[in-house]
Amino acid sequence: MTALVIPSAHDQTITFAQVAVPNVAADELLVEVKAVGVGIHDSYFLPRERSYPFPIGIEAAGVVAQIGSAVIGYVPGDRIAFISMMQPKGGVWAQYAAVRSDSLILAIPEGMSFEQAAAMPVAGNTTLRALHALSAIGEGSSVFVAGASGAIGTFALQLARARGWRVAGVDGAMAVQPQTTGDSARVVKQGGTVVTISGDTETPPGVKVTGLAYDLDVQEELLALMDDVAAGRLQLVIEHVYPFSDALNALAKVQTRHARGKSVLSLA
Numbered sequence: 001m002t003a004l005v006i007p008s009a010h011d012q013t014i015t016f017a018q019v020a021v022p023n024v025a026a027d028e029l030l031v032e033v034k035a036v037g038v039g040i041h042d043s044y045f046l047p048r049e050r051s052y053p054f055p056i057g058i059e060a061a062g063v064v065a066q067i068g069s070a071v072i073g074y075v076p077g078d079r080i081a082f083i084s085m086m087q088p089k090g091g092v093w094a095q096y097a098a099v100r101s102d103s104l105i106l107a108i109p110e111g112m113s114f115e116q117a118a119a120m121p122v123a124g125n126t127t128l129r130a131l132h133a134l135s136a137i138g139e140g141s142s143v144f145v146a147g148a149s150g151a152i153g154t155f156a157l158q159l160a161r162a163r164g165w166r167v168a169g170v171d172g173a174m175a176v177q178p179q180t181t182g183d184s185a186r187v188v189k190q191g192g193t194v195v196t197i198s199g200d201t202e203t204p205p206g207v208k209v210t211g212l213a214y215d216l217d218v219q220e221e222l223l224a225l226m227d228d229v230a231a232g233r234l235q236l237v238i239e240h241v242y243p244f245s246d247a248l249n250a251l252a253k254v255q256t257r258h259a260r261g262k263s264v265l266s267l268a
């Protein structure tokens with residue numbers, strides 16, 4: 001199959017290669033990848049143990065092609081979106097991916113394309129966790145988003161408004177990009193909250209700085225978000241759908257950190 005890989009331990013230059021379709025363990029699904037969500041993390045969010053050439057990528061949508069002997073609840077042909085992280089066999093920038101059944105796996109609602117579905121898992125999951133981190137903020141309060149036109153921010157603005165928050169200066173803030181916690185804190189009132197999404201370690205005085213709670217289960221909320229997008233109640237902003245052959249340009253675009261929504265690769 002064709003994949004976008006890190007070739008070897010000595011050559012980390014991401015490039016196209018022909019690699020074997022991964023074997024499926026008892027607790028895994030083999031997914032025929034139809035579309036891929038692109039994020040800045042794709043070039044560096046990698047399992048420590050990995051075999052080369054190693055396909056990159058953590059978020060995609062596709063069709064279940066094969067089901068491990070211990071996996072229940074799926075049939076071949078199921079349309080799913082998923083996050084497959086730290087998979088030593090390789091990631092999802094490939095025609096096929098082996099996905100552990102305990103990964104975040106979401107049935108794609110009717111009416112939603114593979115490209116839309118691939119754009120949702122990471123941005124939706126992260127936004128929902130960030131909203132939980134700011135849950136002490138009451139209706140009618142205000143929130144500031146550092147990175148509002150990007151993949152996370154375009155969801156965050158709409159969902160904040162839906163909670164009755166005003167999006168401006170402010171009781172709480174989402175610092176989406178690195179080194180934005182300090183700036184965000186300056187627009188938050190004394191005692192307000194800044195949720196740091198990029199993992200900043202700054203702790204500005206006068207505000208509570210919090211990260212995302214990864215032990216929180218937001219799967220049902222994410223499915224509801226996908227339903228909202230499929231039904232047109234929530235806008236999913238996709239900046240550009242690139243053909244798979246253009247994957248390196250998509251990666252270069254997200255690395256600028258000046259996205260207007262999400263970038264997606266299509267393998268259709």
Ligand SMILES: NC(=O)c1ccc[n+]([C@@H]2O[C@H](COP(=O)([O-])OP(=O)(O)OC[C@H]3O[C@@H](n4cnc5c(N)ncnc54)[C@H](OP(=O)(O)O)[C@@H]3O)[C@@H](O)[C@H]2O)c1
Binds near residue numbers: 150257259261
């Ligand atoms: N913790 C987690 O689980 C998790 C999960 C996913 C992503 N992340 C993190 O979230 C970030 C990516 O978010 P994303 O996918 O939404 O990115 P994105 O789509 O690339 O975001 C682009 C947006 O960020 C704005 N921006 C860039 N630098 C900025 C700065 N210094 N100050 C204020 N705004 C800035 C851009 O505005 P302009 O173009 O107008 O400058 C644009 O609105 C990465 O740092 C990633 O590591 C964390």
